Amino acid sequence: MIERLLPIALASGISYKGYENKDVITDKLKGFVTSIESVVNSQRIGMVAHALELAMIDENPPKIEDPKIFKETVRKLVKIGKKNIGDPAKDYWGTELRMRLEKNTIIIYSAGPDQKFGTKDDQHAITEFVR
Numbered sequence: 001m002i003e004r005l006l007p008i009a010l011a012s013g014i015s016y017k018g019y020e021n022k023d024v025i026t027d028k029l030k031g032f033v034t035s036i037e038s039v040v041n042s043q044r045i046g047m048v049a050h051a052l053e054l055a056m057i058d059e060n061p062p063k064i065e066d067p068k069i070f071k072e073t074v075r076k077l078v079k080i081g082k083k084n085i086g087d088p089a090k091d092y093w094g095t096e097l098r099m100r101l102e103k104n105t106i107i108i109y110s111a112g113p114d115q116k117f118g119t120k121d122d123q124h125a126i127t128e129f130v131r
Helices: 002-012 022-056 067-077
Strands: 098-102 105-110 123-128
Touching (some): 022 067
Antiparallel strands (some): 098 105, 105 123
């Protein structure tokens, strides 16, 4: 999908005076792709949060506080793409998702593009459930 958007990103590097220099276009292109990846990742962790929300309203909810059960549950409930390619227990950039359960609230954390938790590019999704 991202490949289809590259012509649009390239066009965004064109100024009213014509083409800007190559470095400016490359930087704009990288920024555009990073923005698209962040949106895709946000949707991905939102999907994980929603799947866990549905699992938690079951009569016998999984003990997702356990990291192993969390990963197994996510892998069981969430499929990515038409060909189910990718590990749903990881974010778009391949870093394992983290989860925190607070009463009836689930928070899913992604490390973001830099693959380091605790930085400004981290993302999270929050969902609440009622039993």
